[in-house]
Amino acid sequence: MSKSVVISIDAMGGDKGPPLVVAGLALALERLAGQDVRFLLHGDEGAIAPELAKYPAVAAVSEVRHTALKIASDEKAATALRRGKGSSLWNAVEAVKLGQAAAAVSGGNTGALMAISKLLLRMAGGLERPALVASWPTVRGVTAVLDVGANVTSDAAQLMEFAIMGEAFHRAVHGKSAARASVGLLNVGSEDIKGHEEVREAHRLLREAGLDIDYRGFVEGNDIAMGTVDVVVTDGFTGNVALKTAEGMARFFVTTLRETLTSTWVAKLGAVIASAALKRMRVRLDPSSVNGGPLLGLNGVVVKSHGGADAKGYANAVKMAADLAASDYAAQIALNLEKLGEALRSVRAAAETDS
Amino acid sequence: MSKSVVISIDAMGGDKGPPLVVAGLALALERLAGQDVRFLLHGDEGAIAPELAKYPAVAAVSEVRHTALKIASDEKAATALRRGKGSSLWNAVEAVKLGQAAAAVSGGNTGALMAISKLLLRMAGGLERPALVASWPTVRGVTAVLDVGANVTSDAAQLMEFAIMGEAFHRAVHGKSAARASVGLLNVGSEDIKGHEEVREAHRLLREAGLDIDYRGFVEGNDIAMGTVDVVVTDGFTGNVALKTAEGMARFFVTTLRETLTSTWVAKLGAVIASAALKRMRVRLDPSSVNGGPLLGLNGVVVKSHGGADAKGYANAVKMAADLAASDYAAQIALNLEKLGEALRSVRAAAETDS
Numbered sequence: 001m002s003k004s005v006v007i008s009i010d011a012m013g014g015d016k017g018p019p020l021v022v023a024g025l026a027l028a029l030e031r032l033a034g035q036d037v038r039f040l041l042h043g044d045e046g047a048i049a050p051e052l053a054k055y056p057a058v059a060a061v062s063e064v065r066h067t068a069l070k071i072a073s074d075e076k077a078a079t080a081l082r083r084g085k086g087s088s089l090w091n092a093v094e095a096v097k098l099g100q101a102a103a104a105v106s107g108g109n110t111g112a113l114m115a116i117s118k119l120l121l122r123m124a125g126g127l128e129r130p131a132l133v134a135s136w137p138t139v140r141g142v143t144a145v146l147d148v149g150a151n152v153t154s155d156a157a158q159l160m161e162f163a164i165m166g167e168a169f170h171r172a173v174h175g176k177s178a179a180r181a182s183v184g185l186l187n188v189g190s191e192d193i194k195g196h197e198e199v200r201e202a203h204r205l206l207r208e209a210g211l212d213i214d215y216r217g218f219v220e221g222n223d224i225a226m227g228t229v230d231v232v233v234t235d236g237f238t239g240n241v242a243l244k245t246a247e248g249m250a251r252f253f254v255t256t257l258r259e260t261l262t263s264t265w266v267a268k269l270g271a272v273i274a275s276a277a278l279k280r281m282r283v284r285l286d287p288s289s290v291n292g293g294p295l296l297g298l299n300g301v302v303v304k305s306h307g308g309a310d311a312k313g314y315a316n317a318v319k320m321a322a323d324l325a326a327s328d329y330a331a332q333i334a335l336n337l338e339k340l341g342e343a344l345r346s347v348r349a350a351a352e353t354d355s
Numbered sequence: 356m357s358k359s360v361v362i363s364i365d366a367m368g369g370d371k372g373p374p375l376v377v378a379g380l381a382l383a384l385e386r387l388a389g390q391d392v393r394f395l396l397h398g399d400e401g402a403i404a405p406e407l408a409k410y411p412a413v414a415a416v417s418e419v420r421h422t423a424l425k426i427a428s429d430e431k432a433a434t435a436l437r438r439g440k441g442s443s444l445w446n447a448v449e450a451v452k453l454g455q456a457a458a459a460v461s462g463g464n465t466g467a468l469m470a471i472s473k474l475l476l477r478m479a480g481g482l483e484r485p486a487l488v489a490s491w492p493t494v495r496g497v498t499a500v501l502d503v504g505a506n507v508t509s510d511a512a513q514l515m516e517f518a519i520m521g522e523a524f525h526r527a528v529h530g531k532s533a534a535r536a537s538v539g540l541l542n543v544g545s546e547d548i549k550g551h552e553e554v555r556e557a558h559r560l561l562r563e564a565g566l567d568i569d570y571r572g573f574v575e576g577n578d579i580a581m582g583t584v585d586v587v588v589t590d591g592f593t594g595n596v597a598l599k600t601a602e603g604m605a606r607f608f609v610t611t612l613r614e615t616l617t618s619t620w621v622a623k624l625g626a627v628i629a630s631a632a633l634k635r636m637r638v639r640l641d642p643s644s645v646n647g648g649p650l651l652g653l654n655g656v657v658v659k660s661h662g663g664a665d666a667k668g669y670a671n672a673v674k675m676a677a678d679l680a681a682s683d684y685a686a687q688i689a690l691n692l693e694k695l696g697e698a699l700r701s702v703r704a705a706a707e708t709d710s
Contacts, residue, residue: 074546139607149543152551188504188595191429196507196592221599225607234596237551240543241593242600244576249604252494252580257612260629260636267629274616274625281615 004038005102007321008095011043012070012088014107014314015307018043021107022051024305024314025058031319037061040101043088044068067091071112073307080112081119089113093120096300102325103301105292105317113304114150114295121300124330125337129154130297131162132236132304133169134243135320140227144170144181148243148293151236156201159185159233163206165296165333166231167213172329173320175230180212184219186234186242194218198235292317294324296333301325359391360457362676363450366398367425367443369462369669370662373398376462377406379660379669380413386674392416395456398443399423422446426467428662435467436474444468448475451655457680458656460672468659469505469650476655479685480692484509485652486517487591487659488524489598490675495582499525499536503598503648506591511556514540514588518561520651520688521586522568527684528675529585535567536585539574541593549573553590647672649679651688656680 011021025039038061041048045066052059069087071080084090089108095101097120106113114130123130131147146166147154154162163183170181185203187195192203195218206215216229221242224232234242257278261271271278292313295302301324305317366376380394393416396403400421407414424442426435439445444463450456452475461468469485478485486502501521502509509517518538525536540558542550547558550573561570571584576597579587589597612633616626626633647668650657656679660672 074548076548139610152543152549186596188507188592193429193431194507221596221601222603222606224600225603237543238593238596241541241576241589241597245579245597245600246576246604248577248580249601249608251577253604253608255494256636260633263635264631267631267633270625270627270629272625273628274622276619276622278615278622280618281611 004036005322005325006038006040006095006100007318007325008040008092008101008104009042009318010089010092010104010106010108011041011048011064012108013092013113013307014305014309015073018047018051020309020311020314022048022055022058023311024309025062025318026055027311027315028318028322029057029061031315032322035322037322039063040065040092040095042067042091042095043070065091065095071109073109075109075112077109077111077115080109081115084112084116090116090120093117093300093302096302097121103303103321105303105305105314105321107305107307107309107314107317110149110304113302117295117298117300117302121298121302123297124299125334127161127165127297127337129158129161130295131165132239132293133166133296134239134293135174136224136232136243136246138225138227142170142174143224143227143230143232144174145224145232145234145239145243146296147234147236147239149236149240150295153237154198154235156198156205159198159202159235160205160209160211161297162233163213163215163231164211164337166233168333169294169296169329170230172327172332173323180214181230182214182216183231183233184216184223184229186224186232186238187218187220190218190220192218202233292320294320301329359393360677360680361393361395361450361455362673362680363395363447363456363459364397364673365444365447365459365461365463366396366403366419367463368447368468368662369660369664370428373402373406375664375666375669377403377410377413378666379664380417380673381410382666382670383673383677384412384416386670387677390677392677394418395420395447395450397422397446397450398425420446420450426464428464430464430467432464432466432470435464436470439467439471445471445475448472448655448657451657452476458658458676460658460660460676462660462662462664462669462672465504465659468657472650472653472655472657476653476657478652479654480689482516482520482652482692484513484516485650486520487594487648488521488651489594489648490529491579491587491598491601493580493582497525497529498579498582498585498587499529500579500587500589500594500598501651502589502591502594504591504595505650508592509553509590511553511560514553514557514590515560515564515566516652517588518568518570518586519566519692521588523688524649524651524684525585527682527687528678535569537569537571538586538588539571539578539584541579541587541589541597542573542575545573545575557588647675649675656684 041064071087071089092104096104132150133146134148136143144166167181293304303321396419426442447459451459487505488501489503491498499521522536648659658676
């Protein structure tokens with residue numbers, strides 16, 4: 001009998017709290033059928049227990065660890081660090097640190113989750129900042145895009161780190177471990193002269209640092225959904241805007257498609273006949289299917305779920321946490337970082353000399 | 356009889372040169388049917404003449420001004436300024452300066468177009484930098500997004516200027532002139548504490564400067580396609596990535612829709628029946644329908660067409676130039692800038708004190 005995979009859950013995180021979280025866990029259990037998964041739920045027992053009562057299958061594999069403390073979604077990260085000890089978010093991450101869980105999931109405050117995870121788990125092998133990675137459905141499969149919101153600015157050395165983390169993540173979770181994942185740097189044009197200073201410097205470093213990465217140079221926004229490369233590297237501001245812009249577009253398309261297919265009775269008839277195929281398409285394009293962004297670069301698996309995700313989206317985040325915990329990502333990046341530590345140090349020194 | 360609207364064309368600009376440009380003009384003529392439009396084509400007469408021969412309707416309203424000089428798409432803006440005099444792009448803009456044309460269109464080098472336009476036409480009423488604006492189809496109509504690529508970095512004062520220019524543009528071209536256009540500032544969250552320094556400072560200024568603008572605060576990427584506000588303000592790097600990301604998504608959706616509707620014979624049958632409605636949808640979502648970005652802030656109308664636009668996209672850029680030339684945008688922004696000059700000066704002074 002295999003050992004249980006324990007996932008630590010911030011039951012109070014997200015816009016809707018325990019009702020959505022527990023409904024999401026129920027869906028996640030269905031999607032993880034056959035795997036021996038257990039949940040450690042952190043939060044207000046009085047609010048969690050009635051929800052567990054609705055889903056006996058979840059209750060059967062869950063343990064609740066009560067805490068009344070909760071970090072607000074608009075709390076500054078610095079305040080959360082100072083006053084967040086013992087909160088549901090803090091305890092969810094701490095369970096990973098203590099080896100009680102293989103991964104943590106939270107739909108709470110991104111800044112607080114990043115700061116607390118960094119404090120408790122610490123960065124892996126010399127990395128400087130965590131990055132939030134999105135698994136973006138594309139024409140050719142899945143492209144990993146990072147950072148999508150853990151940082152608001154990123155210098156050239158950090159963009160390098162994102163490339164290393166993203167490459168290992170894509171290989172471990174989405175790729176064939178034999179092949180290298182291709183990496184592109186997001187810019188406003190493909191020529192070397194394009195873009196702001198940080199992105200041009202990162203481009204130069206990625207080409208010259210001799211990393212064991214299949215770096216393909218600059219890519220543009222349209223390359224993301226085209227799946228031109230496996231990993232798209234960008235700063236957290238641009239990445240977050242790009243991800244949310246794409247989600248808006250997905251909603252726009254679904255709305256337009258629905259209007260289109262109910263605009264005339266002939267179209268309605270066609271839609272009924274094609275409905276199974278169109279339903280498959282909706283599922284493929286559903287923005288909540290990209291929910292579940294791991295925070296890369298830490299000694300441990302932490303997955304951020306959108307604050308506004310629905311139960312299906314939350315289930316995807318839990319599934320991502322289970323997949324990542326079961327993958328060899330930690331080993332992949334540990335190996336890479338050992339090999340690449342030297343290059344990273346010289347790059348960082350160069351960046352400091354330049355600035 | 357009304358006076359002709361003359362549009363000055365950089366016939367050498369864009370990836371495919373005169374064959375695409377002239378085909379685009381033919382489509383533009385159809386779309387502008389009933390309007391008295393004439394074209395002034397700048398470029399290599401030997402390459403333009405055979406194309407005009409294919410489209411007698413275009414030839415009948417066109418005058419060719421020969422020049423052998425052409426600015427390369429990867430030319431740096433500074434070099435283009437120094438050595439670009441007499442090139443097709445330069446001459447196209449100069450015709451606007453000399454009053455020979457009401458607007459210029461180019462599919463050439465964006466940086467060169469911006470630098471040469473700024474030099475020849477100069478900025479309107481105290482504005483500092485031009486901005487490239489995209490007319491983005493949304494759930495609720497059209498949202499103007501700027502800057503989408505004229506600048507790679509933008510400080511708080513420039514973001515303020517973009518708000519003023521974009522508001523006047525939306526009112527003049529897309530809006531009802533009576534109502535004000537609503538304005539949002541693109542960020543990674545809606546709370547005041549979110550985002551990098553420039554965007555938080557611009558937010559403060561837009562709220563406190565007492566401008567006559569319906570400023571709604573921060574918006575996120577998903578708000579663009581949702582049409583939450585009429586005008587979305589952002590720096591040129593983020594805006595360009597967002598626009599191209601959306602274009603990639605549009606192509607992804609069309610690809611997926613096509614696959615979906617040919618996946619089974621039942622779906623195929625449905626698609627045939629719903630085909631007219633689906634065709635309307637494709638037209639509405641076609642990324643080339645957003646082609647044609649005016650460079651705002653100049654004393655004169657200059658429209659940038661994508662270098663890779665097809666003939667339909669190029670026609671849209673020409674139509675945008677004609678619409679903008681016929682609109683009261685110049686008067687709107689002149690009035691606004693006079694009224695807002697004081698606020699702008701104090702804002703810029705504040706930005707300088709802060710830095």
